[in-house]
Amino acid sequence: MYLIITPENCSYRGEGNVGFVICLNKEEKVIRLEKQDVTSEYITCVEEQRQKCENQISVVKNVMKPLLGKNLVHCPTLVFIHKEDIKILNGLFSEQRPKARVHKIVKEENSYVLMLPDYCTLPPDLKMFPSVGPVISVEIKPKQGFLSKEQCLSTSFSLSSAPKCRFCMMQIYKMKRKVINSKSVYCPTDLFSGCPVRMLHALKMLLQSPQNNLRIFKDKELIYSEEKRSDLEEVLYDFFGDTKSSCCNLFCNLVIDVLLKSFPEKINESVRLFQKGSLQNCTNAYPSCSQDNSCHELPIGCVLYRILCLQMLDHLHIKALHSLYLKVKKIKDESSGYIGCYSISEIPPYFGEVCRVKEETDVQYASRKVWEFLVALTAQDCSIMLVLKKFIGSNITVPHQNVIHDKDGNAYLFSIAIADLDPKSLSKVEKRYKEIPLILQSCLNQIM
Numbered sequence: 001m002y003l004i005i006t007p008e009n010c011s012y013r014g015e016g017n018v019g020f021v022i023c024l025n026k027e028e029k030v031i032r033l034e035k036q037d038v039t040s041e042y043i044t045c046v047e048e049q050r051q052k053c054e055n056q057i058s059v060v061k062n063v064m065k066p067l068l069g070k071n072l073v074h075c076p077t078l079v080f081i082h083k084e085d086i087k088i089l090n091g092l093f094s095e096q097r098p099k100a101r102v103h104k105i106v107k108e109e110n111s112y113v114l115m116l117p118d119y120c121t122l123p124p125d126l127k128m129f130p131s132v133g134p135v136i137s138v139e140i141k142p143k144q145g146f147l148s149k150e151q152c153l154s155t156s157f158s159l160s161s162a163p164k165c166r167f168c169m170m171q172i173y174k175m176k177r178k179v180i181n182s183k184s185v186y187c188p189t190d191l192f193s194g195c196p197v198r199m200l201h202a203l204k205m206l207l208q209s210p211q212n213n214l215r216i217f218k219d220k221e222l223i224y225s226e227e228k229r230s231d232l233e234e235v236l237y238d239f240f241g242d243t244k245s246s247c248c249n250l251f252c253n254l255v256i257d258v259l260l261k262s263f264p265e266k267i268n269e270s271v272r273l274f275q276k277g278s279l280q281n282c283t284n285a286y287p288s289c290s291q292d293n294s295c296h297e298l299p300i301g302c303v304l305y306r307i308l309c310l311q312m313l314d315h316l317h318i319k320a321l322h323s324l325y326l327k328v329k330k331i332k333d334e335s336s337g338y339i340g341c342y343s344i345s346e347i348p349p350y351f352g353e354v355c356r357v358k359e360e361t362d363v364q365y366a367s368r369k370v371w372e373f374l375v376a377l378t379a380q381d382c383s384i385m386l387v388l389k390k391f392i393g394s395n396i397t398v399p400h401q402n403v404i405h406d407k408d409g410n411a412y413l414f415s416i417a418i419a420d421l422d423p424k425s426l427s428k429v430e431k432r433y434k435e436i437p438l439i440l441q442s443c444l445n446q447i448m
Contacts, residue, residue: 003031005085012093013120014139014215014222016420020106022089023220028118031079033086033111035104043109050112053078055337056422057114058345063375064421066347068306069265072418076114083108098227119385119417120220126402126413130393133239137387138255139215140206141420143167144380145192145308147280149317164443165189165282166380173442184209187284192308194296196256201286203252207232239390243408250406257404258386258414262301264401267309268352303416307379314376315354318436321373324366325429331363339374340367344423370429377424385417 004026013021019032034049036042044052057076065073087108094102117123120137144166164172171183186209190202206214207224216224216232218239223230236247243250289296298305316324328340341363342348348368350357356365391403391411398413405411 003079003081003085005081005088007092010089010092011220012096014225015097015101016212017104018422022093023118023120024115025220028121029115030118031081031113031115033081033089033106033113036107038103038105043107044111046110046112050078053112053114055345059423060421062345063347064378064418067268067310067375068379068418068421069263071263071265072303072306072416073421074117074417076116078112079115081111081113083110086111116419117417118220119387119415119419120217122387122389122413123415126415129391129396129398129413131389131413132392133241133390134219135387135389136236136239136251137217137220137385139217140191140255140384140386141213141381142191142304142307142384143188143213144311144314145188145304146312147189147282148314163280163282164284166439168282168284169439169443172446173439176442176445180211182209184211184213185284186211186213187282187286189280189282189285191259192298192304193281193285193289194260194298194304195289196253196260196296197288198286198296199256199259200249200252203255207248207252239388240406240410241390245407254388254404254406254412254414255386258388258416259304259384260299260302261401261404262299263303265301267301267306303384303418307382307384307418310379311376313352313372314380316369316373318433321369321429322433324369325426325433327363327366328370329426331367339371339426340364342367342371344371344374370426374424374426374428377428378421381420381424382418383420385419387415389413 004024009025011023011025013023013030015021015035018034020035021030021032023030034044053076057078060073061075065075086106090106090108119139121127121135122131147163147165165188167184167186167188171180174180175183184205186202186205188202190198190205193199210224210226212226214225215222218235222228223235224232232248232251233246236251240247240250298308331338331340337344348371349364350360350368351372353368360368389412391398391413393411402413402415403411404414
């Protein structure tokens with residue numbers, strides 16, 4: 001496919017630690033280019049880049065799509081981009097990039113990149129229905145929604161009396177390392193609680209501290225993020241129309257309704273929430289719940305439930321996981337596309353089983369557990385992409401799974417997708433193993 005790389009057709013959409021995202025306005029697609037450190041002299045050859053992109057596509061198609069839902073996950077497309085076009089893009093958007101990101105750049109070499117739908121627009125099948133007003137789109141990076149064993153049962157440090165989720169612990173760790181200037185007041189366990197009161201609190205805390213976890217767009221233009229704070233009451237007014245209610249509250253409640261909406265697509269039995277009922281709250285979580293003496297649960301089939309199921313595949317203590325990793329590391333080179341004896345792009349036998357099954361060898365069990373951990377890391381770092389537009393049709397049948405209503409009965413078309421599903425490298429196990437004691441020590445120092 002030929003890409004139209006011109007100032008008129010391209011706009012900067014954002015970037016993360018690895019990818020740099022450009023919107024192609026005419027095609028209503030986005031492309032993601034891989035970044036490298038400015039000081040790096042390594043140049044990935046075109047064939048190596050193509051193979052890497054094809055592996056990513058295969059993982060999304062054969063692993064993430066079946067496990068998260070075919071209607072929530074879209075497979076990327078492989079496209080070629082000339083180095084002259086990359087040079088144009090670097091020149092166009094260098095001024096728009098956050099200062100904290102400019103230490104990495106896109107090398108100006110011929111390359112293959114991934115192309116995806118533009119999640120700031122409604123998909124074509126919904127555009128046919130009558131609607132009015134602007135399109136509002138939201139990107140939420142929810143992060144890990146449960147407490148892992150290091151937070152709950154730390155043997156090295158006495159933190160069990162005040163357990164914190166990984167996100168909240170990382171905030172302390174990042175503050176110590178001066179990676180961030182202030183701690184976020186958002187806690188993922190609130191968003192994943194299923195309690196509307198706690199979820200509303202979580203979204204308002206994201207609005208207060210967006211960091212890299214929340215971005216809001218209006219007609220494809222960024223209106224709210226860590227770097228840009230618009231007055232939401234003002235910019236959302238024409239979306240909701242004449243209302244006496246707070247536009248911000250209406251917006252948050254619509255987002256919650258979408259996040260809790262169950263989709264009819266069957267859940268893979270292997271990734272049922274095997275620790276359901278054992279979820280602990282972070283000490284930073286919002287203390288109030290809208291039900292007395294009971295806890296809400298996420299509806300089976302909603303986007304948060306699907307993500308949490310995969311996140312909780314990370315259920316081994318890091319020391320146990322690391323010992324399995326050492327066995328796996330000896331088996332195959334990761335460049336071969338395998339984690340131990342299993343391909344990264346194929347779901348292994350006995351996937352989701354908590355314990356070793358009698359049919360598994362030591363190597364198969366170790367490979368499966370490390371494979372599951374890396375899938376869990378992807379789910380812990382994914383993004384939820386949500387699009388909303390007011391629906392004005394009457395006597396028109398719209399698929400009910402694509403319509404929600406506010407408290408006044410107004411209808412909204414919506415679409416939702418899960419993005420940022422790149423496979424994690426085997427080296428992430430070693431990084432986590434070395435990092436967790438440092439994170440725990442930072443939290444202990446704060447307590448003391």
